[in-house]
Amino acid sequence: MKLDERLAQDSQLVAKLPLCQLRLMNDARFPWLLLIPRREGASEIFDLNEVDQQRLWHEASVVGQMLKTLTQADKINVASLGNVVAQLHVHVVARRHDDAAWPGPVWGHGEGQPYAPDRLEDMRHSLLVELEKLQPLL
Amino acid sequence: MKLDERLAQDSQLVAKLPLCQLRLMNDARFPWLLLIPRREGASEIFDLNEVDQQRLWHEASVVGQMLKTLTQADKINVASLGNVVAQLHVHVVARRHDDAAWPGPVWGHGEGQPYAPDRLEDMRHSLLVELEKLQPLL
Numbered sequence: 001m002k003l004d005e006r007l008a009q010d011s012q013l014v015a016k017l018p019l020c021q022l023r024l025m026n027d028a029r030f031p032w033l034l035l036i037p038r039r040e041g042a043s044e045i046f047d048l049n050e051v052d053q054q055r056l057w058h059e060a061s062v063v064g065q066m067l068k069t070l071t072q073a074d075k076i077n078v079a080s081l082g083n084v085v086a087q088l089h090v091h092v093v094a095r096r097h098d099d100a101a102w103p104g105p106v107w108g109h110g111e112g113q114p115y116a117p118d119r120l121e122d123m124r125h126s127l128l129v130e131l132e133k134l135q136p137l138l
Numbered sequence: 139m140k141l142d143e144r145l146a147q148d149s150q151l152v153a154k155l156p157l158c159q160l161r162l163m164n165d166a167r168f169p170w171l172l173l174i175p176r177r178e179g180a181s182e183i184f185d186l187n188e189v190d191q192q193r194l195w196h197e198a199s200v201v202g203q204m205l206k207t208l209t210q211a212d213k214i215n216v217a218s219l220g221n222v223v224a225q226l227h228v229h230v231v232a233r234r235h236d237d238a239a240w241p242g243p244v245w246g247h248g249e250g251q252p253y254a255p256d257r258l259e260d261m262r263h264s265l266l267v268e269l270e271k272l273q274p275l276l
Contacts, residue, residue: 061183
C-alpha cells in the first residue's frame with residue numbers, strides 16, 4: 001500500500017495489524033492513533049468489502065479500548081473523515097475533560113504540538129507493550 | 139431504549155433499523171444522520187458486544203452509501219464522538235466541497251440552521267424511499 005504523504009509526515013508507524021497500519025499522530029496534545037487499511041484506492045468505508053469493513057472496525061475497537069485504558073481517557077473519539085486526505089484512515093483519539101479542544105473535535109483545532117523525540121518513543125513503546133498483550137484478540 | 143434529551147431535541151426519527159434508531163439532524167446546512175443503537179447504557183463502541191458492533195457499522199455503511207448517492211456528496215464523514223452526549227450515537231454526514239464547514243468538521247461549527255418544516259418532511263420522505271429500496275441489505 002502506498003501511504004499518503006501527509007499521513008506519512010504527520011504520524012509514525014507503531015505496528016502492522018492484520019488489516020491496518022497503526023500509526024501515532026505526532027501531536028502531544030492528544031493521544032491520537034490512525035488506522036490505515038492496507039488496501040489500494042479506498043477512500044470511503046464502503047469502498048472496502050464487508051469482511052474488510054468488519055476487520056477495520058474490530059481493529060478500531062480493540063485499539064480504542066486499549067488506548068482508553070492506557071491513557072485513562074474520559075472518552076474515545078472514532079472517526080473516518082477524509083476531507084483533507086483522501087486515503088481511507090480512521091482516527092482513534094483519547095479525550096480528556098481538560099484537554100486542549102474538549103468538548104470540541106480535535107480536527108482543525110489549533111496547531112499540532114510535536115512530541116519531544118524521547119516522549120514519542122516512550123509513547124510508541126507503551127503502545128507496543130499493550131498491543132502485544134492484545135495479540136490474541138487481533 | 140431511553141433517548142437522550144439533547145438527541146431527541148436536535149433530530150427527528152426517520153426509521154428503526156434492525157439495531158439502530160435512524161434520525162435526521164435538524165440542521166439544513168448538512169445532510170446529517172444519526173444512528174443510535176437501541177441498547178441501554180452504551181457510551182463507547184466497545185460497550186456493545188461484537189455482534190452489535192458489526193451490525194452498527196453495517197448499518198452505518200449502508201446508510202452512508204445511500205446518503206452519498208442521494209445527496210451527491212463529495213465525502214461521507216462517519217464518527218462516534220460523544221463528548222457532549224454520553225449515549226452512544228454515530229454521525230453519518232454528507233459533505234460537499236462548498237459546504238459551510240468544509241474541509242473542517244461539522245461538530246461545533248457555528249449555529250445549526252433548522253430546516254423549514256416542509257423541507258424537513260421532504261428530506262425524511264426521500265430518505266425513507268431510499269431506505270425502502272435497501273431493505274434487503276439491512
